[in-house]
Amino acid sequence: MPQMTPEQQKALQEKLKNMSPEELQEFQKQQCIFCQIISGKVPAKKVYEDDQCIAILDINPAAKGHLLLLPKEHYAIMPQIPEPILAHLSVVSKHLSQLLLKSLKVDGTTIFVANGLAAGQKAQHFMIHIIPRKEDDNALQFEEKVISKEIQDKVKVAVENKLYQLLEVKKESIQLKLPQEDYFEEKPEFFITSENAKRYHKEKCAFAQNINSEHRIEMTPEQAANSGKKPCTCITGEKIPLPAKTKTESELDDSKNNKPAKKISPAKSTHSTKSAKSTKKNSKSKVPQKEEEEPEEEFEPDQEDTNKNVNLDDIANLFR
């Protein structure tokens, strides 16, 4: 019957697997001295008892009045304990600490939990130690050392994600910690002019681009209106005269663009009937005339190679 034994073993193992949590717990309970104290089989000096927990005097205390606070259910370590019970334990331990302070006239208390064998846990039953302390009693002394910033940060990074996960904090609230900058905030509208200029311009206007940085003045629409200067065609809605001699394809587009704009302006309406070339020439010749006193605003048609683009923005960019 050699084949039967493994099967039996398997069956046994399965049985154990199925039964082990309860059995183990039962087994541990039977072995656990504190469970026997709680059930009353072993005598102990009870200081406090309610339906969830019990506090007893430690037989081998660190100091006189060393108390042990035990949950009545058997839990080996703290993570196993349901939160309501843990919360209750914490409050009771607070009051027990108060009790020690009052009745034993001690100066302080240490509340201590050892979680796991490596932490010095001796019994398989979770407990909170409440130890009355006096100065220089040498009961529990820890030497603190300085932790370098590097290690601090390492610890932070290592623990942070897990902790947030356990605390069930949503990711959004983590992101909220980062500074949120609004990169899309629009600049308030402003116009550009110079001291001696008669007109003010939008930033992208070719005239504005041409103003030297020394003479450049920025002003709000209100300031501009009160300054006594007139708005440029770029503000009134007229098209900015194109910078240089137009050729072939772009010429046609320019004439199309310029014509409706001319109609709006009464001063330039006389040119509307003329050909595109003539308007170009006129407008060019007009500009320096009009703005004689503004040398920095003078339009300098030195961009011979820029006329393939009709887009005003592109033209404006070329001046930079």
Place this chain on the structure above:
Amino acid sequence: MNCEYCELRKSAILYEDKDVAVIVKDTAVTSGQITVLPKQHFTILEMVPNELMEKCFLVANKVSMAIFESVGSQGTNIMIQNGLSAGQTVPHFAIEVVPRREEDSLNFQWQPKQLSEPELESLLSQLSEVKVNLKEKAEAKDKKEIKVKDENTEIIVEKEGKKNYLLKSIRRTP
């Protein structure tokens, strides 16, 4: 009063909500030690309201679990040093969570004393003088403070006890 924890730089904070902050201190028993504290300033444990105490302790439990899983410790010590003679260095109530490993050189053990039966008896009687009070308090936490207010005598006793100790402890804090 200058309190180190109240004036903490933001860089030290690992987690915070409206009540509780979790920080990594620059001085600790061992690296990886994490401190849980209420944001409001309480010098000692006895000043902390029950609800806040519960919250702090639950957060400390979570921190302990997080340490278990992330730092690779085999155990944790959770510790409240309450009062100057208990080794409290900062006059702000805090729960320390210390990660432990088998081979670390930390010694958190105490020298166990042997107490005789009469000594234990006398201790018990000493403690049981205030025992009734304690039960009232533990129950009062569920009923909340409104119900405690009816029992005027109880409150006076509690307050006197508290105040006496608080005054003492405040004088003691550096």
